[in-house]
Amino acid sequence: MKNLKQMSVILISIILLITSTTACSKTPESAGESKEAKTRTWKLGHVRPQDTVVDKDVKAFAKNVKETSNDLINIEIYPSSQLGDFSVVQERVGMGDIEMQLAPAGTNVDKSLGISSVPYLANNWDQAKEIYKRDGVLINSISEKFENQGIKVIATYPVYFGGIALVDKPKEPANPDVSKGMKIRVPGIKSYEATAKALGYMATPIPYSEAFTAMQTGIVDGAIGSGAEGYYSSFRDVTKYYLPLNDHFEVWYLYMSLDIWNDLSDEEKKIIEDMGRKFEEERFKVAQQDQKKFEEKLKEEGIEVIEFTDEELNGFAKKVRDTVWPQIKDEYGAELFDKVTKDIK
Numbered sequence: 001m002k003n004l005k006q007m008s009v010i011l012i013s014i015i016l017l018i019t020s021t022t023a024c025s026k027t028p029e030s031a032g033e034s035k036e037a038k039t040r041t042w043k044l045g046h047v048r049p050q051d052t053v054v055d056k057d058v059k060a061f062a063k064n065v066k067e068t069s070n071d072l073i074n075i076e077i078y079p080s081s082q083l084g085d086f087s088v089v090q091e092r093v094g095m096g097d098i099e100m101q102l103a104p105a106g107t108n109v110d111k112s113l114g115i116s117s118v119p120y121l122a123n124n125w126d127q128a129k130e131i132y133k134r135d136g137v138l139i140n141s142i143s144e145k146f147e148n149q150g151i152k153v154i155a156t157y158p159v160y161f162g163g164i165a166l167v168d169k170p171k172e173p174a175n176p177d178v179s180k181g182m183k184i185r186v187p188g189i190k191s192y193e194a195t196a197k198a199l200g201y202m203a204t205p206i207p208y209s210e211a212f213t214a215m216q217t218g219i220v221d222g223a224i225g226s227g228a229e230g231y232y233s234s235f236r237d238v239t240k241y242y243l244p245l246n247d248h249f250e251v252w253y254l255y256m257s258l259d260i261w262n263d264l265s266d267e268e269k270k271i272i273e274d275m276g277r278k279f280e281e282e283r284f285k286v287a288q289q290d291q292k293k294f295e296e297k298l299k300e301e302g303i304e305v306i307e308f309t310d311e312e313l314n315g316f317a318k319k320v321r322d323t324v325w326p327q328i329k330d331e332y333g334a335e336l337f338d339k340v341t342k343d344i345k
Contacts, residue, residue: 038072039071039072039074040072040073040074041074041075041076042073042074042075042076042099042100042256042260043075043076043078043083043098043099043100044058044062044075044076044077044078044099044100044101044102045078045079045081045082045083045084045086045089045098045100045101045102045103046058046077046078046079046081046101046102046103047080047081047086047102047103047104048079048080049079049080050079050080052079053290054102054157054159055077055079057157057279057282057283058077058079058102058254059077060279060282061075061254061275061276061278061279062074062075062076062077064275064278064279065271065272065275068271068274068275069268069271072268073268073271073272075099075100083098083101086101086103086104086106087106087107087108089101089103090103090105090106090108090109090149090151091106091108091109091149093150093151093255093256093257094149094150094151094257094258095150095257096150096257096259096260098257099256099257099260100154100254100255100256100257101254101255102157102252102253102254103252103253104117104250104251104252104253105117105142105146105252105253109149110145110148110149111331111332112145112331112332112333112336113142113145113146114189114191114331114332115138115141115142115332115336115337115340116132116138116142116249116251117191117248117249117250117251118191118248118325118328118332118337118341119191119192119195119247119248119320119324120246120247120248120316120317120320120321121138121248121249121340121341121344122246122249122344123246123313123314123316123317124246124310124313125161125287125288127344128158128161128249129284131344132156132158132249132251134155134156134277134280137339137340138340139153139156141336141339141340142253146253146255147258150257150258150259151255151256151257151258152255152256152257152258152261153253153254153255154254154255154256154272154273154276154279155253155254155276155277155279155280156251156252156253156254156280157251157252157253157254157279157280157283158249158250158251158283158284158287159227159229159250159251159252159287160227160228160229160230160250160287160290160291160294161227161244161246161247161248161249161250161291162224162225162226162227162245162246162247162248162249162250163224163226163227163228163231163242163243163244163245163246163247164184164199164201164222164223164224164242164243164245164247165215165222165223165226165231165235165239165241165242165243166182166184166221166222166239166240166241166242166243167215167218167221167222167238167239167240167241168182168221168240168241169240169241169304169306170182170200170201170241170243173243173306174308174309174312174315175200176198176199176200176315176316176319176320177200177319178200179200180199180200180201181202182201182202182221182222183201183202183203183204183219183220183221183222184196184201184202184203184204184220184221184222184223184224185204185205185206185211185214185215185220185222185223185224185225186203186204186205186206186223186224186225187205187208187225188205188207190327190328190331191324191328191331192224192225192248193205194323194324194327194328195224195247195248195320195324196224198319198320198323198324199245199247199316199319199320201222201224204219204220206219206220208225211223211235212234212235212237212238215235215238215239216238222239222241223235224247227244227250227291227294228242228244228291228294228295228297228298229290229291229294231298232294232297232298232301236298236301236303239298239303240303240304241303241304241305241306242295242298242303242304242305242306243306243308244291244295244305244306244307244308245308245313245316246313246316246317247316247320254276254279254280256272321344325337325341
C-alpha cells in the first residue's frame with residue numbers, strides 16, 4: 001500500500017510538471033494572446049521656426065499618431081534645426097540616433113537625391129501633383145535612395161515653387177532670350193547656375209547666409225533658389241521685385257530610421273503610413289494657397305510681384321529643359337534622369 005501511495009504521488013508530480021512546462025512554453029500567439037504593447041517616444045526635427053506653417057503641420061501629424069496609437073507612440077517636435085543641420089540629422093536618422101525628420105533631401109551622401117529639385121521638372125501645381133505623387137517614378141526612386149541610407153520615407157511635403165528676388169526691374173522679364181544685364185546670387189549647385197544663365201541672368205555663387213548682405217551692398221542684383229515664403233522671411237527688406245518663375249519645386253520629405261521602422265508591428269506601421277498619407281494629402285490641398293498668401297505678403301511690403309501667364313511659364317520651362325537638362329543629367333545619373341523625365345513635356 002505504501003509503495004502504491006508513493007507511486008501515485010510521483011505520477012501526480014510528473015503530470016503537474018508536464019502541464020506547467022507546457023503552459024510556460026506557450027508563445028503569446030499559441031496562447032491566443034497578443035504581444036504586450038510598447039510605449040515609444042521619438043524625436044522629430046525640422047528646419048522652420050516654432051509656430052510657422054511647417055511647425056503646425058508637423059505637430060498635427062504627431063498629435064494624430066499619438067491619438068491613433070492610443071498614446072503609445074509619442075513624437076516630440078524640435079523646430080529651428082535644434083537637433084542640428086538637416087543634412088547632419090539625415091545621417092543620424094540613418095544611423096538610428098534620431099528617429100524622424102522633415103527636411104529637404106540632403107545630398108552629402110548621395111548627390112542624386114537632388115533630382116527632386118531639378119529645374120522645371122514641373123512648372124505648375126497640376127504637373128507637380130502628378131510628378132511628385134506617391135508611388136510615382138520620382139518618389140519611388142527617391143525612396144529607394146533613402147533606404148540605401150537606412151531611412152524610410154513616410155511622406156512628401158510640398159513647400160512652394162521658386163522664383164527670383166531682385167533690387168531692380170529686369171528688362172523684358174517674360175523673355176528668357178533677352179540678357180537682363182543683372183547678376184544674381186545662386187546656390188553652389190550647377191543646375192541653379194545654368195538655369196540663371198538660361199533665363200538671361202549672370203550667375204554668382206554665394207552661400208545663402210551671405211545673400212542678404214550681397215544684395216544690400218550691390219554685389220548682386222538679386223537671388224534665385226528660394227520662393228515667396230523664403231524671400232518674405234529673409235529678404236523682404238532688400239527686395240523690390242519678385243518674379244514667380246516656378247523655376248524649381250521645393251519638396252521636403254518626412255522620414256524615419258529604417259531600423260526603427262522595421263522594429264514596428266504591422267499595426268504600428270499602418271498607423272504611421274496612414275497618418276503620413278494624411279499629412280501629405282492635407283499639405284497638397286493648401287500648399288498652392290500658402291504660396292499665394294506669401295506673394296500677397298510681399299506685395300503688402302511694397303514689393304512688386306511680376307505675374308506671368310501660363311504661356312510665359314511654359315516658355316521658361318522649355319528653354320531650361322532644352323538647354324540646362326543636357327548639362328546636368330549626368331550629375332543625377334543619366335539613366336535615372338531619363339527615367340524620371342521621359343514623359344515630361
